[in-house]
Amino acid sequence: MSILSSKKMLAGAALFAVSTNVKSADAGAGKSQRGINHLELNEVPGRQLAVCTNGLDKFFGSSVATNDLTVIVEPLSTTSMELVFTVSDIPSADQDHILFLVYSTALSPSPQMNTPRSIKKLELDMNYNEIAAVYHIPKQNMMAQDGTRIGQANPSANSKVSFKINLETNKILNLIRNGQPTIYVQTALIRKSDFDASNFDSMILSEADKITFVDRSTACSGNNIKILEKDDTITISDGNEVLGLTMTASGETKFFVTDDIGKIISFLGINKNSILSFFGVPKWVYE
């Protein structure tokens, strides 16, 4: 068990869902300060997860730079897929906090909860929401920094955190079949004491990101990944290294190795044979 029993979490989530004490989204106006009055949420393809993006440029850097991601569901080849979420910034604080990720299958035209500290407002329809991930962010005691021969460090540190959600193929297929292929996700940071008391007004929020699930046979490809459109990107994995694959206009295939958070760390070649020779007999052969 954990610091939050399942019962307690459900209670918190239920209150979260029914809170309708919405004032105008006036407060929070002012300068945007990440980690202070809003968060930034990004998604990165993880193990066994293939995505469609509009171009390779979306894949460079530390995450997929899009708030509208399409995930390809492969019922025949995988039972689960990993989607990695990154949240920035989490500043050092003198109180315990809770970071959580909520998703809903619908958006709300207006915030269903007042969040005056956050310049980004709640966009999810809380009638269809679930908390999908919850993390403890411990209070951090600041340490005195010594003056050195080059200068002095700031006593506070910021963090960018990442976590994985194992998307279960059967569950995702059910969503698709029920006509709810799209989910919207928002992340929130709140003092633990407020979370425990279900006082969600004090949380700060990220933007709402959209994730659409598509069956492999109906979008991004036909029956085979070879017919990806120009600059579509998928990822496949051998268990540790994630491989990004992009089809270019000429039909050549470029292979990239990325690290755990989707950052490209090397370019391997432009055809599959070069990759096969690099890895020997790969476990991850896609077709």
Add this chain to the structure above:
Amino acid sequence: MFKQLGTAAALFTLSTSVKSADSGKGSLGINYLILDEMAGKYLTICSNSIDSENRGDITIVVDPFSSLGMELVFTVSDIQADNQDQILFLAYSTDITASPQIPTDMSKIKLGIDVTRAEIVALYNIPKQLMIAQPDTRIGIADPILTSKASFKIRLETNRLQSLIRSGRFTIYLQAALMRKVDFDSGVFANMILSEVDKITFFEGKDCSAGSVEITGK
């Protein structure tokens, strides 16, 4: 309530136990760290690469006529959640050494800086993190392990940098390290994991040399 967590946290530690670094492949946050530098306020970096991830050898312009304090931002990745307090620190030295002066069996990357000329320039507490059971949802279940990328700023003092430059020590070498607080407090540095050595050269002037990429912080 916290007691209940203890068991889970202990299991968590077992699941992320560190293997001998020399016997296995690199695992970020488990047996090595990555250190990156970015330009902060009033600071200009000259680099051969615009890609921050490919740096590791940068030049910083020190304007002797500027009274503005320059900020250099460091990021360290990845820091794995642990059930014990940890210490993250950044050490620099004006020299590197041919062989490590401290054995670090747990780290795939070895100590490269000369500790006789080293100073710890930044020191942070990474508190133990309580693992929370993740809810089973209509889409799946989250992994209880959280990883972090820490960033912090160092205010470089122009006068001190000028003194370094004039004494012929215009290059410093930096490494980040992560270790359990209990080991740090007792001076057992053999258990730390390390980043690569990054090189920073200070250059007295106003602009980068022709051909290099100039990156100025906001």
